[in-house]
């Protein structure tokens with residue numbers, strides 16, 4: 267993996283929202299890399315900037331109010347932020363696709379399932395598809411997501427499907443074009459536990475089979491524990507830690523990651539931890555230095571003034587916290 | 600064993616609605632709650648778990664007096680909650696309070712926290728000093744007195760929920776229905792609310808019906824657990840026993856679907872039971888056992904006869920043909 271060239275590289279991405287009464291300085295230098303065939307997770311509390319990061323990567327950030335203030339998004343080495351709309355449409359929807367939390371929002375209620383597939387498949391094939399070919403590909407896509415009786419299903423309207431079926435139709439559409447990268451923003455969060463487990467298992471098997479890279483965004487640590495290879499933890503518009511998934515769970519280093527892991531109720535019992543005191547900062551006046559310093563129980567003088575860089579503690583395990591800086595290594599436990 | 604303060608017997612709530620999505624507009628019956636019996640002991644936390652649409656909130660709203668049951672009896676400390684002549688007396692309203700999932704919904708956004716807390720105080724404690732009572736409530740939930748003057752939109756989601764809890768406590772209830780009180784909160788703030796609820800329970804001798812879809816959370820707080828599926832309870836038992844020895848196939852499927860975060864927890868999950876199928880609509884509940892469309896252990900009888908709720912070991916009940924027909928509860 268280390269030798270391969272990255273598929274997607276988000277570098278020092280800074281995004282603001284200009285809103286009535288001020289500027290929300292949301293993304294504060296996000297770095298995130300995905301290699302071919304890799305499964306990457308992105309976790310963090312609601313409002314930390316996960317969706318903003320991914321919308322920017324897909325060039326679907328609403329502008330205004332969004333503004334990309336700095337950084338680069340390299341897809342196979344080419345900067346997406348500098349592409350023409352035409353170049354972009356060659357990538358988005360063909361090589362890079364997405365699924366969202368609410369499948370209903372992605373489906374048009376007045377079209378049946380086949381009509382939903384048509385533009386997606388046409389776009390991917392640059393319009394060189396007959397109606398017959400579209401039909402055949404849509405049937406295949408529904409079989410991919412284990413939906414029974416695809417012929418009948420293609421004639422159904424979204425409202426006639428259950429939540430789990432809709433999400434599977436969306437997964438089928440997102441993978442029908444055989445993309446190289448799938449961005450899944452909280453898939454299944456709106457569904458029930460057993461149905462969510464079904465959807466995630468299916469998604470997992472499919473990306474394995476097709477060797478698609480995936481970025482799985484979620485606020486649920488349990489969901490990523492069982493699925494992704496590497497995990498990024500985000501807090502208030504910054505990546506605070508990244509490591510191979512099992513390593514991050516067994517040895518979280520950043521005080522925020524530690525608090526988050528600790529706060530998850532465990533099936534093994536032992537009570538519920540108090541969690542992390544305080545709340546996510548106001549993005550119009552984010553704290554100087556480390557954005558977590560207002561909630562951190564280890565805060566030091568430097569944290570209040572200077573943004574911590576990423577320290578690579580072990581190969582592939584990076585953490586943005588002064589506790590792991592060269593000066594502090596002896597002091598830290 | 601302590602006394603039962605609440606007895607629910609064969610409770611049903613059916614809604615008649617216009618069906619959308621079909622060509623003919625024709626009224627259909629939603630069997631939201633479809634024959635439920637359980638007891639609550641004083642001082643316990645009964646966890647009510649089930650996927651969305653299984654009827655949990657409907658039970659909560661009936662207990663809180665917001666809906667009348669279609670059928671069945673509910674006794675609270677021996678008193679019939681739904682006597683013939685309608686309105687619930689004030690002294691019963693005072694005893695039973697509810698906290699909702701959305702903390703915003705029980706607070707008026709245009710009123711300060713003090714004004715919000717004053718509403719139940721004026722109704723239930725007209726002769727008390729409202730200001731002093733408000734301060735007492737804030738202290739009870741560990742919020743600084745200055746919060747009196749804040750408006751709901753100045754508070755975080757967790758703080759709003761804490762105010763909603765204070766508001767529910769204004770009447771000095773003995774029984775609280777908690778309908779997914781932390782489901783809308785981030786996991787990092789959930790702990791504070793949960794620990795507050797646990798402390799209040801022991802300080803004030805409260806009995807809780809705690810509704811959630813999070814089994815890992817339930818594991819840490821419930822003395823007994825009841826699992827719902829399509830308007831019926833399919834299993835109920837002591838918390839410890841429930842997690843060590845789940846019996847109903849649906850419970851096993853639910854437990855094996857929980858996303859966990861450590862190897863220790865993985866070991867606690869029952870043998871991997873791969874979830875399949877879709878949850879049927881409560882408008883169209885399958886005949887026989889309602890779980891028969893998804894059950895890996897289904898037998899012929901499951902398509903014909905709805906199983907009874909039977910006691911399979913002491914205080915452990917399940918509704919499944921795998922467990923024969925021994926004594927029925929209640």
Ligand SMILES: Nc1ncnc2c1ncn2[C@@H]1O[C@H](COP(=O)(O)OP(=O)(O)O)[C@@H](O)[C@H]1O
Pocket residue numbers: 283285290292310311312313314315316317318319328331549
């Ligand atoms: N369209 C928008 N207009 C203004 N602010 C926005 C918009 N979208 C997101 N934000 C702000 O950006 C922050 C991060 O949002 P988001 O990226 O959706 O976070 P997440 O997906 O992690 O929950 C939010 O706190 C919100 O204030």
Ligand SMILES: Nc1ncnc2c1ncn2[C@@H]1O[C@H](COP(=O)(O)OP(=O)(O)O)[C@@H](O)[C@H]1O
Pocket residue numbers: 614615616629630631649650651652653654655656657658881
């Ligand atoms: N007022 C109502 N009118 C019609 N149907 C309802 C009403 N309230 C709930 N239902 C239906 O009853 C079922 C159970 O709902 P609910 O008790 O809210 O479930 P839960 O809280 O477990 O998610 C659902 O199918 C829901 O759509």
Ligand code: SF4
Pocket residue numbers: 520521522556557558559560562563564565566569574586587588589
């Ligand atoms: S850098 Fe400082 S404030 Fe930030 S998490 Fe580390 S110790 Fe806490």
Ligand SMILES: [Mg+2]
Pocket residue numbers: 316317318451
């Ligand atoms: Mg989001």
Ligand SMILES: [Mg+2]
Pocket residue numbers: 655656657
């Ligand atoms: Mg509910």
